[in-house]
Amino acid sequence: MTAVDPNILDSQAREARRATWFTRINKADKWLTVLGLSWITPILKAIAGDNPKAQFGEIWRLLGVPILAIIGFLALWATLAPQVQTSLGAVPGPGQVWEQAVNLHEDAVRKGESRAKFQEQVATLNERRIANGQEPVQRAYTGAPTYYQQIGTSIATVFFGFLIATVVAVPLGIAAGLSKTANAALNPLIQIFKPVSPLAWLPIVTMIVSALAASNDGLLPKSFVISAITVTLCSLWPTLINTALGVSSIDKDLVNVSKVLKMGTWTKITKLVLPSALPLIFTGLRLSLGVGWMVLIAAEMLAQNPGLGKFVWDEFQNGSSSSLAKIMVAVLTIGIIGFLLDRLMYAIQSLFTFTNHR
Amino acid sequence: MKNILTGAALTALLATSASAEMLDLEKDELTFGFIKLTDMAPLAVAYEQGYFLDEGLFVTLEAQANWKVLLDGVIDGQLDGAHMLAGQPLAATIGYGTEAHIITPFSMDLNGNGITVSNEVWDLMRPHIPSMDDGRPQHPISAEALAPVVEQFRTEGKPFNMGMVFPVSTHNYELRYWLAAGGLHPGYYSAQDVTGQIAADVFLSVTPPPQMPATLEAGTIYGYCVGEPWNQQAVFKGIGVPVITDYQLWKNNPEKVFGITAEFAEQYPNTTLAVTKALIRAAIWLDENDNANRPEAVEILSRPEYVGADYDVIANSMTGFFEFEKGDKRDIPDFNVFFRYNATYPFYSDAIWYLTQMRRWGQIAEPKSDEWYHETAKKVYKPAIYLEAARMLVDEGLANEADFPWESDGYKAPTPAEDIIDGIAYDGRAPNAYLESLPIGLKGQQIIVGSEVQG
Numbered sequence: 164m165t166a167v168d169p170n171i172l173d174s175q176a177r178e179a180r181r182a183t184w185f186t187r188i189n190k191a192d193k194w195l196t197v198l199g200l201s202w203i204t205p206i207l208k209a210i211a212g213d214n215p216k217a218q219f220g221e222i223w224r225l226l227g228v229p230i231l232a233i234i235g236f237l238a239l240w241a242t243l244a245p246q247v248q249t250s251l252g253a254v255p256g257p258g259q260v261w262e263q264a265v266n267l268h269e270d271a272v273r274k275g276e277s278r279a280k281f282q283e284q285v286a287t288l289n290e291r292r293i294a295n296g297q298e299p300v301q302r303a304y305t306g307a308p309t310y311y312q313q314i315g316t317s318i319a320t321v322f323f324g325f326l327i328a329t330v331v332a333v334p335l336g337i338a339a340g341l342s343k344t345a346n347a348a349l350n351p352l353i354q355i356f357k358p359v360s361p362l363a364w365l366p367i368v369t370m371i372v373s374a375l376a377a378s379n380d381g382l383l384p385k386s387f388v389i390s391a392i393t394v395t396l397c398s399l400w401p402t403l404i405n406t407a408l409g410v411s412s413i414d415k416d417l418v419n420v421s422k423v424l425k426m427g428t429w430t431k432i433t434k435l436v437l438p439s440a441l442p443l444i445f446t447g448l449r450l451s452l453g454v455g456w457m458v459l460i461a462a463e464m465l466a467q468n469p470g471l472g473k474f475v476w477d478e479f480q481n482g483s484s485s486s487l488a489k490i491m492v493a494v495l496t497i498g499i500i501g502f503l504l505d506r507l508m509y510a511i512q513s514l515f516t517f518t519n520h521r
Numbered sequence: 522m523k524n525i526l527t528g529a530a531l532t533a534l535l536a537t538s539a540s541a542e543m544l545d546l547e548k549d550e551l552t553f554g555f556i557k558l559t560d561m562a563p564l565a566v567a568y569e570q571g572y573f574l575d576e577g578l579f580v581t582l583e584a585q586a587n588w589k590v591l592l593d594g595v596i597d598g599q600l601d602g603a604h605m606l607a608g609q610p611l612a613a614t615i616g617y618g619t620e621a622h623i624i625t626p627f628s629m630d631l632n633g634n635g636i637t638v639s640n641e642v643w644d645l646m647r648p649h650i651p652s653m654d655d656g657r658p659q660h661p662i663s664a665e666a667l668a669p670v671v672e673q674f675r676t677e678g679k680p681f682n683m684g685m686v687f688p689v690s691t692h693n694y695e696l697r698y699w700l701a702a703g704g705l706h707p708g709y710y711s712a713q714d715v716t717g718q719i720a721a722d723v724f725l726s727v728t729p730p731p732q733m734p735a736t737l738e739a740g741t742i743y744g745y746c747v748g749e750p751w752n753q754q755a756v757f758k759g760i761g762v763p764v765i766t767d768y769q770l771w772k773n774n775p776e777k778v779f780g781i782t783a784e785f786a787e788q789y790p791n792t793t794l795a796v797t798k799a800l801i802r803a804a805i806w807l808d809e810n811d812n813a814n815r816p817e818a819v820e821i822l823s824r825p826e827y828v829g830a831d832y833d834v835i836a837n838s839m840t841g842f843f844e845f846e847k848g849d850k851r852d853i854p855d856f857n858v859f860f861r862y863n864a865t866y867p868f869y870s871d872a873i874w875y876l877t878q879m880r881r882w883g884q885i886a887e888p889k890s891d892e893w894y895h896e897t898a899k900k901v902y903k904p905a906i907y908l909e910a911a912r913m914l915v916d917e918g919l920a921n922e923a924d925f926p927w928e929s930d931g932y933k934a935p936t937p938a939e940d941i942i943d944g945i946a947y948d949g950r951a952p953n954a955y956l957e958s959l960p961i962g963l964k965g966q967q968i969i970v971g972s973e974v975q976g
Binding site for chain 2: 251295297467478481
């Protein structure tokens with residue numbers, strides 16, 4: 164019997180294939196977790212043939228329970244909402260809210276059409292101008308923004324504010340982490356300004372921005388700058404605190420190495436401080452973006468920056484029978500975008516850091 | 522057939538406007554502010570019908586949070602112009618509040634406001650209002666029916682609060698006029714005390730129009746005077762009852778104006794003319810063929826970027842009805858007038874009425890000569906710009922020669938006594954004599970010292 168039992172060979176190959184599959188699945192799992200899709204892993208494992216019972220338990224926990232919870236929430240909402248009568252009619256249930264979401268989409272389509280109409284009118288105008296011997300003109304569309312554009316404005320505003328916050332907070336945090344003196348100087352200020360709400364910052368920011376930007380022809384609209392800076396002022400602190408903490412808790416051995424190597428401050432920061440403080444800096448950034456997004460809506464409402472906050476405020480002012488449902492669409496949009504932003508930061512964080520401390 | 526006709530009319534229109542001389546615009550990108558009220562309609566219509574673009578103007582319309590924000594926007598240049606309360610350009614020009622020289626080449630509408638009280642107050646008022654044969658209350662309802670309610674609140678130690686939209690708003694003056702005509706004192710302003718509650722029976726305070734129904738519902742105020750759709754909103758929500766419209770208070774009273782800074786008009790004369798032309802066309806469209814375009818206008822206004830209230834709520838007043846109590850719908854065909862009766866012409870006599878009311882309630886603290894009233898009106902109201910724009914439209918075939926008061930000296934014929942609720946006639950040529958004829962209010966040499974009227 165020289166021939167090897169083909170069945171054994173076959174099963175060995177299958178084993179090997181399974182093993183590669185599982186390594187792949189485990190690798191993918193890391194990314195799926197980052198994306199919030201960790202429930203896919205047990206499904207894949209079950210398909211690959213890993214102990215189905217254990218995997219089923221996982222699927223149930225990661226996918227079944229959340230779905231049931233959402234269904235339960237929707238059911239509760241649908242039954243309770245119609246029982247509360249406001250002056251705008253009953254509180255809308257999930258059905259009406261969905262209807263308004265569709266409505267907002269259709270409205271966006273309609274506005275696309277009126278943009279086309281606008282272009283046509285501009286074309287006629289230009290024909291007339293040419294007939295009159297004048298230069299034709301081309302100007303930006305003047306109509307109201309669609310819901311999608313409002314979402315875009317909000318995201319742009321929060322990132323602009325967040326960017327300024329990062330640029331300010333990271334260097335300050337490094338300074339506070341490296342030097343006890345700098346820390347002593349910054350600490351009281353941080354403690355005092357950290358708990359201030361955006362509503363208190365806004366009037367001050369409005370006045371200062373209006374005073375500094377005398378004309379309205381700047382690159383960015385005033386309301387945009389006001390909202391963004393308010394976001395900055397509120398989202399500065401988590402990054403600042405976490406950076407300082409990350410920098411001050413660097414391994415003492417590493418610090419000693421830098422002393423032995425006689426590193427300059429700049430080299431020390433780029434080669435040593437930043438890499439080892441990165442995980443905590445990113446934790447700070449992630450918190451900052453979350454705070455920024457939360458604050459933004461309030462800032463936009465008051466500064467009339469044409470984003471989601473203004474949408475909510477305008478609908479509140481409109482007081483039509485569909486206003487409440489539209490505001491709820493906005494609330495869900497805000498929640499979902501906030502979640503996605505957090506995931507995004509988490510993904511970037513995973514790309515940049517190598518430890519498990521997150 | 523109809524389509525062909527409108528098509529033909531359209532081509533004719535395009536042909537005429539295409540041949541028209543285009544104004545050489547100094548500035549063609551403009552931002553105008555407005556408050557969510559149906560009388561902003563000329564702006565929305567001029568935009569949606571493409572009248573602004575016909576003039577080569579690229580206009581962005583922006584809803585504003587309240588009248589103060591709107592006025593500040595125009596003064597500091599964030600807004601090029603705005604839908605304004607008639608009192609705003611006048612008050613700004615004479616330096617009551619923020620001082621700035623603001624002018625108006627275009628009146629936006631006549632009438633359009635109402636006074637609403639909460640259900641609770643209505644139930645208390647109702648026994649004092651005579652009924653008609655069918656059991657519905659007899660109109661117009663005088664504030665005399667409110668007097669016993671105010672008295673009752675006072676004995677219970679509760680101040681009777683009502684809302685209006687701005688210290689120099691039409692609504693403030695109309696509410697004051699109605700209260701005073703019924704013997705209730707709405708309170709004086711003085712240089713030191715700008716709350717306007719000196720010697721008041723009824724305490725008035727400011728609330729932005731869109732928040733009126735919510736504030737009434739919250740019980741902070743017992744009634745308010747505001748433009749549409751916020752009176753009809755109260756009926757639809759079942760939280761209040763409109764008692765009187767300003768049409769019943771004073772037939773065809775002047776309302777909003779389109780305000781720009783004097784600087785703007787000086788720097789950009791052609792742009793100002795072009796804007797005025799577009800607005801006149803919008804006003805014509807709104808009143809054309811016996812309000813035939815009103816349903817379309819209501820659809821435009823009900824969009825969230827303009828007024829945004831429900832179609833039915835806006836439709837009520839815009840299409841000639843007004844619903845008082847639920848089910849008590851009455852015809853008020855002239856509730857909103859945008860073009861008829863020379864509604865868009867900026868009459869000096871309209872400006873003077875506002876100035877007399879400012880004097881009557883102490884916002885103008887010192888006595889002024891008749892001459893002063895006339896001069897101030899002429900500083901702010903600019904019929905010359907209006908007529909120039911109208912002339913261009915007539916020449917372009919877009920308006921009728923007969924629709925404009927070419928020969929007017931800027932003063933309306935005196936309003937006869939029967940057109941006003943308390944039967945006191947108004948003649949814009951004699952402001953001081955008019956002030957003398959009003960029973961409640963400052964007149965002659967009177968001034969407020971502390972909380973007393975002297976002189």
